[in-house]
Amino acid sequence: MIGTLATGFGFWNPLMWIIVIVVAIFFSWLLWKLGETNYEGNIWQTAPYLSGNDEPEKEAIHIRAGNMYWGFTKALSVYYDHLIPLHSGIVSDYISWFLIGVVVLFMVVILV
Amino acid sequence: MNAELFFTNLPALLIAMPLFGAFLTPIFGRFLPKIRDAWVILISFATSVVAQLLAAQVYINGYVMYVFGAAPGTSAIPIDSGGIPLRILFNIDAFGAFMLVSTAIVSFAVILHLTISQQKRSSLSEFYALYLLLVAGIFGMVSTGDMFNFFVFLEINSISASALIAYHRNGALAAEGALKYLIVNTVGGLMILFAIGLLYSQYNSLNMAIISQNISLTTLNLLTLVLFIAGLATKAGIVPFHLTTPDAYSVAPSGVTTLMIVASQAGLYGMFRILFSVYGGVFTSVIVGWIVIILGVLSMFIGVTMAIPQKDIKRLLSYHAISQTGYMLLGVGVALAVLGDVTLIDSFGNMAMKGGLFHIINHAMYKGLLFLTVGAVIYRTGVWDLNKMGGLGHKMKWTMIFFLIGALAIAGIPPFNGFASKLMIYESTFAFNPIIAIIAMVVSILTLASFMKVFHSVFMGPELLEYASVREVPRRMLASMAILAMFVIAFGFVPDLVVDMLITPVAESLFNQGQYIHSILGGGL
Missing domain, CATH: 1.20.5 (Single alpha-helices involved in coiled-coils or other helix-helix interfaces)
Structure with missing residues (x-):
């Protein structure tokens, strides 16, 4: 098939x-x-109940990217606290990591 | 034109055509600026056609060997050369042809996008010339059978990519990203040149087949292998050599980033070519296979976990590109780890290899599509920050649909192409080591979670006032996205045909090192 x-x-x-x-x-x-079949939309019965407060404008309640997954990064903060600084943006750090990578690979290939 | 002459010289045209186009583009820009864009699209299309025809020749005949500067029928090995091929050789087997197909599709889609997205910028002639140089560099890398030529094309690739990264974004960020990319890739390139020098000093040849035939697993050659892996891993954006990749990808024009995906895959091609076609016959332990697997797992996991907290949409996609490269390494690494065991190769190694290779072309299509859709969003809004986006699906419906197709494909959701290749990798890796397969699945779930965030924060939600004037991008940009989306869907719907026709010959060519050697030393044109 x-x-x-x-x-x-x-x-x-x-x-x-x-x-x-x-x-x-x-x-x-x-x-x-x-x-x-007798459901009616867009009447007061379908409006969200916000403890008596008015519903805010739609634009004001858009869930933006920063509102998402903050719990995930918070829970893994120990991991991220170590990982993010490695991506320092400093080119000499990058070269250092390159050289460390070469040395580690060579040691593994030779010794194992 | 004599058709036979044309078809015989396709490998030369593959490089000559984009170079010819690159050097004529500034002249068109100076004297006939109105037709310059049409010229660039035409030359890109013609180059893509040549690449596809050449790939078809390779798939039909098994390989194409082309000796530069020699009359048709001349042997690759001159009589008085002592058995060493002296001329510049292109040796294109199924793996090279496979990469040609991928690059040809993506590069043509990219030029359609760039000619609209960059049209209000200055110095476009030089920009397009660099684009064509980058295409020539990629084609050269995947076609040559000569180590030094490979290095030259790698440098053309890196230098033109660096210039393109810096070209068109206001402020110093682009220049900084380009400079980092250039410096780190130059260091990687130097390591590769050093490795080539070490091999040349031992075997008196730069030809991959000659080196492959004579190589032994000495300490010096292990150092050479490590230098190759590190240098090419830098190009391919593999952890821990990936650090410059997100810095560069995130600041380049989106069309350029899309082409850089296949440019980085040319680095991956080089790594697999060295591992299988040059060193494949001398590996006696599974350690190199495990190194590739571990690099793959690190790339998958660190890539995706670094993507999740990103706020710059292109930086987020860049980390996902690193993560997806990990899948390719995982599949091919498993095959490499069981290379000497025929039973294990038949049991799951072959499938792992096919899965890893299938993921290469799938990734080029869906990640290219994602970068083009994000480029379309940036083209209309001028915004990179995910926190500032929202509700664009109301105004950019086609872009939203194309993004959704790419997002579902990268997350491995059926029936798109990413699912098929990931399934092959999961199942074969599970037979090799279940823990690694579970990590791969967890990474896929995190990828889906990350793209749910991006899709919601860019396209969903109410229409925002600041984007009231936003409208859909021009048709040519939509066409560029449609081309890649079509392949994402098609490869997902008939994965068996793609695997049988495109992938299986590639896997066989990599497993069969003797075939590669014979294609050069056995004669040629």
Whole structure:
């Protein structure tokens, strides 16, 4: 069958995958069609409840990149505190790392 | 033109055409500026066609050997040379042809992008000339069978890339990035030149096949190998030799960064060529394979974890480029580690090799696409900072769709091309060492997380007032993205055809060192 990639341990066929996804979407649509038909959008009942405060302008509540994954970097702060300074932007540091890399590789190749 | 003459001299045209175009571009710019852009697009297209035709010849015949300065039919080894090829040789096997295909596609897409994105800048003639020189440098690196020629093309590659990085961004950042890239790559290039000198002093030849035939695993040759690996790892942006890569990629014009992806892959090509075609017959332990694997794991993990906290969108993509290079090293490294064991090669080494190689062309397509889409965003907004972006999907729908295709592909989401090559790498690496395969999968999850952040912060959310006047980019830029997106989708939908037709001959050519030697020493034109 066209598209079947044998990986040596199994196979992968993107066309079959797409068929499965289309069938899943179809059944999702069927479920959705079985839902309530008298739903009304854009009325006071659908507005977010913010403890009685007015909803802010959309532009003011855009979640920007800096709001994301700060917890991840915070949790790994020990790792990042060591890793980021290595990327100092100083070219002499870069050359030093290059030379260290050469020496380490040579030692490994010779000794192991 | 005589068709036979044309097809016989394709390897010469591969280099002559971009060089000819590069030197004529400033003349067009001076006397006929209105048709200069059309000229550059035409010469880039013609060069890409030549590269594709040459690649087709190689895939049909197994290899193409071209002896410069000799009449057709002349042997690669002159009678009075003592069995040593003296002339400049291009020896293009399936691996070289594979790289030609990748470079040809990306370079043509890039020039469509650059001729719009850079049109309001000054000194464009020189800019395009440097672009064509960079293309010639990449083509030369992946075609030559001569160590010193390889070094010369590597230098053309590095110097033209440095000049292009510095060309078109206001302020000192671009010049600083270019200077760092030039200095570090010059040091890497010097190491490669030193390594070539060490081999030349022992074997009296610069020809890769001659050296490969005579090489032994002495301490001196191990030092030579390490110098090659370090120098080429610098070019390819492999941890811990990657430090200048994000500094340079992030400040270059986006089209240039896209071409630098394939330029860096030419460094990876050099590393694999040295490891398999030159040293492949003398490795007696798995240590070099493990070195490549460890460099791959370090690149994957450090690349992706450094990408996550970035706020400059191009710097973030640059770290992802480093991370993806790790996958290629992982696949090929596993194959290298089991090189002497036929059972393990058949069991999973062959698949690991194919996965790593498949990832090279996949990465060129989806990472090229991502850089072009980000270039389109910067072209319209003038903003690099992710924290200042948002809501652009309302105005730049096609760019958003192309970015989404690239993002899903790099994260290894089916049915795009990145999934197919990653699956091959995961499964084969799992058979070799499950822990490494798990690390590779974790890196893929982190990549997806990182691109969710980028996609949301650039394209999602409400329309922002500061981008009220933003509109979709011109059609030519969209066409450049569409070309790469088409390959991302096509390679994902028929991975079996790509692997059978493009990748398997490459894997066979790398495993079969004797075939490479025979292609030169067995005759040639």
